[in-house]
Amino acid sequence: MLAEDADLPLLTHDDPAFAGDRFHEVLDELASRTWLVRSDLGYLVLGREPGMALLKDRRLSFPAVELLELQGLSDGVIYERTTKGLMAQSGPAHARLRRLVSAAFTPRQVERLRPRLRGYLECLWHEIASAGRCEAVTALARPLPSMAIAELLGVPGDDALLARWSGSLQAVFDMDMDARRAEIEAAYEEVREYVLDLVAMRRQQPGEDLLSALVHHEQDGDRLSDDEIVTLSASVISGGTDTTESQLAHGLRLFSEHPDQWKKLGDDPALAEQATQEVLRFEPIVPFTARLVREELGVSGIVFPVGIVLFVCAATANRDPMTYADPGRFDITADRAGAQVLSFGFGTHFCAGAHLARAEITEALAFLAPRMRGLEPDGEPAFGTPTGIYTMRSLPVRFTARDPG
Numbered sequence: 042m043l044a045e046d047a048d049l050p051l052l053t054h055d056d057p058a059f060a061g062d063r064f065h066e067v068l069d070e071l072a073s074r075t076w077l078v079r080s081d082l083g084y085l086v087l088g089r090e091p092g093m094a095l096l097k098d099r100r101l102s103f104p105a106v107e108l109l110e111l112q113g114l115s116d117g118v119i120y121e122r123t124t125k126g127l128m129a130q131s132g133p134a135h136a137r138l139r140r141l142v143s144a145a146f147t148p149r150q151v152e153r154l155r156p157r158l159r160g161y162l163e164c165l166w167h168e169i170a171s172a173g174r175c176e177a178v179t180a181l182a183r184p185l186p187s188m189a190i191a192e193l194l195g196v197p198g199d200d201a202l203l204a205r206w207s208g209s210l211q212a213v214f215d216m217d218m219d220a221r222r223a224e225i226e227a228a229y230e231e232v233r234e235y236v237l238d239l240v241a242m243r244r245q246q247p248g249e250d251l252l253s254a255l256v257h258h259e260q261d262g263d264r265l266s267d268d269e270i271v272t273l274s275a276s277v278i279s280g281g282t283d284t285t286e287s288q289l290a291h292g293l294r295l296f297s298e299h300p301d302q303w304k305k306l307g308d309d310p311a312l313a314e315q316a317t318q319e320v321l322r323f324e325p326i327v328p329f330t331a332r333l334v335r336e337e338l339g340v341s342g343i344v345f346p347v348g349i350v351l352f353v354c355a356a357t358a359n360r361d362p363m364t365y366a367d368p369g370r371f372d373i374t375a376d377r378a379g380a381q382v383l384s385f386g387f388g389t390h391f392c393a394g395a396h397l398a399r400a401e402i403t404e405a406l407a408f409l410a411p412r413m414r415g416l417e418p419d420g421e422p423a424f425g426t427p428t429g430i431y432t433m434r435s436l437p438v439r440f441t442a443r444d445p446g
Contacts, residue, residue, distance in 0.1 A: 060424035083350030104333035182290035195250025210279035290433035292320035313407035325384035355383035411445035
């Protein structure tokens with residue numbers, strides 16, 4: 042049966058109340074009835090198994106360019122940069138860029154940052170400890186990722202600049218191009234000039250940072266061009282800041298709502314890695330991963346023609362009752378049997394920065410939990426929308442500061 046002829050529930054993406062508990066209530070109820078839902082932008086794939094199969098299927102690709110065209114954008118700097126970006130590539134072109142980037146974006150690059158992350162956390166904690174309350178997004182979740190990206194690129198001190206650019210560059214996925222096109226274009230041009238200056242310097246004086254690795258890495262005679270380095274650096278700046286900010290903010294929200302779990306972590310910070318995994322599972326901040334059908338395919342009796350956009354739902358896949366026991370319970374000590382979460386995607390477009398994001402969240406939780414005791418809400422949190430990156434706009438909390446000794 043063709044997808045367009047199937048009798049499917051309809052879910053619109055722009056409902057302003059579609060966030061927080063209601064977001065999961067609606068999706069979980071739908072997922073209990075069907076693996077596929079019609080939306081105003083395409084189809085939502087709620088089932089874990091069909092979702093993972095589609096993310097691996099090479100007949101689909103990430104519709105980076107098509108999402109721009111849906112918004113009426115088919116030329117200019119945003120369109121040009123997007124068409125050259127890693128996410129817009131498929132087949133051999135994607136494999137080449139992915140191979141060169143992965144060779145530079147190694148776990149070693151990330152591990153060398155951990156002591157610096159702890160130092161940044163010390164500074165951030167010093168600013169809020171005596172007050173016993175803070176707005177956790179601006180005080181903690183927002184500054185830490187931009188500090189980490191600045192350190193990764195070898196430009197410590199430029200974190201505020203990178204954070205501003207990230208907020209603009211990520212707006213390409215907000216489906217609101219008319220309102221922010223000029224801002225995004227200006228950010229692209231500023232990043233290009235900035236990165237090209239750094240490339241020239243790293244070519245003469247390489248360091249241990251990611252940008253030096255991108256400039257000097259060679260594999261089988263193949264190297265990245267300056268233009269490719271600019272595009273990939275822009276992806277690192279945009280993809281490594283707002284995403285981790287949102288994931289850490291949602292994590293702190295979850296713990297403020299589950300004080301027993303925060304106490305467990307504060308009493309035993311060695312649980313931080315497992316706690317990070319549970320945060321990623323319970324509230325993925327990219328709930329929907331888009332894929333474009335490039336060759337007709339059939340899934341569970343439904344035929345999708347060329348040109349259809351599918352959105353694989355990590356929010357339901359991560360709470361699949363056939364995979365996780367008591368999936369609607371937030372529990373950092375639960376045995377999840379090592380089941381993979383879809384929060385960083387799956388298949389060829391699995392997030393290259395996943396290791397860094399995990400490290401940042403783990404270090405933050407391990408540092409804060411023993412010091413920020415009795416974490417609880419200090420007012421109503423403000424949610425962003427789950428379209429694109431699922432942000433937290435504000436998260437007021439209060440706590441009792443303690444010296445972990």
